Amino acid sequence: MTTTPDLSAAAWRKASYSNGDGGECVEIADGFPGLVPVRDSKAPDGPALVFTAAHWASFVGAFRSGTL
Numbered sequence: 001m002t003t004t005p006d007l008s009a010a011a012w013r014k015a016s017y018s019n020g021d022g023g024e025c026v027e028i029a030d031g032f033p034g035l036v037p038v039r040d041s042k043a044p045d046g047p048a049l050v051f052t053a054a055h056w057a058s059f060v061g062a063f064r065s066g067t068l
Helices: 053-065
Strands: 012-014 026-029 035-040 048-052
Touching: 035 053, 048 053
Parallel strands: none
Antiparallel strands: 012 026, 026 035, 035 048
């Protein structure tokens, strides 16, 4: 069984590729070993997605290589 971590006290930070005009930003939260919580910065009270660290690394690698 997989359980969703409690993100109520998560310290969110904007992704390094976020621009200064507030558009199209994602935030991630550190401090969840083996997991990477991700949310839309424009909807901080909305849902968050939680990826395994391995799946997040695969996604970021595909993005950086231009595969996505």
